[in-house]
Amino acid sequence: MAGDPNILKELQGIVGEEQATSDKHIMYAYSYDMSFVKNKLPAYVVLPENAEEVQQIVKLANKTKTPLIPYVAGTNIGGLCIPEKDNSIVMDLKRMNRIIRIDEDSRYAIIEPGVSHAQLAEELYKRGLRFGWPVGPPSASVLACAICHGIGGITGRYGLNSEQITSMEVVRPTGEVARVGSCAIQEDSWHSLLPLPLLNGLFTGWLGTTGVVTKIGIFTPAIPPEVEIVTTATDTLQDMYKYMLQMGRYEIADDLTAVSWWLSQVPIPYPYKEKPKDAPEWNSYAVLYAYTPKELEAKLEMFEQTVKDQQKAGSSLQVTQYPEEARRARTELPSQIVGSTKNYSKEAGGGISWPGTFTPANRWVDVWEKWRDIYTKRNLSPSVRVTMYRGTHYGMLRAMTPLNKQYPDQVENARMAIVEALQVLLDNGGIPYKPPVDFWKEIFDRADPGFVQLIQDVKDFIDPNNIMNPGKLLYR
């Protein structure tokens, strides 16, 4: 048996015998994900049921200096839940799946880490509310996505899912429970992080290296009754960018996204396939919500004006038809059309990684041209997506990169494409999200030394024994 039998016994003492194990076949299931990151077995898997059990596990990890990795569905595509160190405990938080409250008037929900997007969607829809559903697996955690600066279908209007967090409860790496936001002042009040110091920043974007978040409040906007999806196509990203810039300026779309031809194929061609000559290189959709038919009409008028302006300026922009069944895919969850990993990676055998980034929108074209060369030279499809966040100044730029994990040379080929793409990206002012360890090296090589020192100081202060997901962020 891997690990120390005394630690296993103590874990079982906290959560019960059924909920903690070192069995090899279970360790195997937690040793890999879909990404290029190398497998590594943990020594223990434990499934707590509540914050008190989390606290006891954290204290045990501290006492024994055992690495501890928070986990919910492991779908982050960056190997973020794969241990870096020997004898690690993976703490699977799936059993903590209570939706504690949905406040319909103030429009926020209080949830535990195990609440999935599908579970939350079901409850919110009954109340005419929604959230930023990612195109990832509906079984993944809303909380894990939000604290990792995840993105969903409301970024055009409201920004990232982390920007929807309204309060937080955390078990610190030394075992104390802390609350941040309004719930720190009045225990039943989860509506706002401001105007207090933004201490949620100590646990957001840190990839499970600074504590275990046991509850969050999240803003859940209403579902307006009117919705229309408008779609366009262009021959170049330059034309698509100009269209998105004008549309973004009007701030009328909840989601404003474009994908390259390769990403619009289901599944993504693997290896690289030539685009048919007459197919446009870029396709976009904009989700327009409205509370009245007149409001929708006004938004459609702005869209039509944008198309006219762009065409007058010589753009290749064309309005395209949107299949009715695809409307659900963009506005509802669970979706049968997007969000299925197999749709992306079936031809490659199930593996997938990405350089997923936040990048100034006016750098998209330069980065895309270099990414396209990098990917095609490596016989991979340049399956790229761009999305505007909160207006126009920056947005997502990412390349879904299928890979076949059966063949190490194919995994390495995809990894190299991603790292080369990342280097171009960083040199153009972009920043990768949910970064695997390979990315941190590139980031820290370029980062302001004061920033690196501050990160280290915060980590040392908050986690003096370096037990939380060690090696993932500071590679030490």
Ligand SMILES: Cc1cc2nc3c(=O)[nH]c(=O)nc-3n(C[C@H](O)[C@H](O)[C@H](O)COP(=O)(O)OP(=O)(O)OC[C@H]3O[C@@H](n4cnc5c(N)ncnc54)[C@H](O)[C@@H]3O)c2cc1C
């Ligand atoms: C095909 C595909 C498409 C995707 N598309 C999107 C997308 O559009 N937008 C998007 O945002 N994501 C996307 N994802 C990524 C992923 O599905 C989501 O981010 C997901 O919500 C992560 O949840 P999880 O339960 O899998 O988290 P995990 O992978 O289990 O955890 C993610 C990270 O959070 C840490 N963590 C988890 N729980 C806690 C906690 N309670 N406290 C502290 N740290 C914690 C973990 O240690 C890890 O570092 C996609 C994934 C796939 C496979």
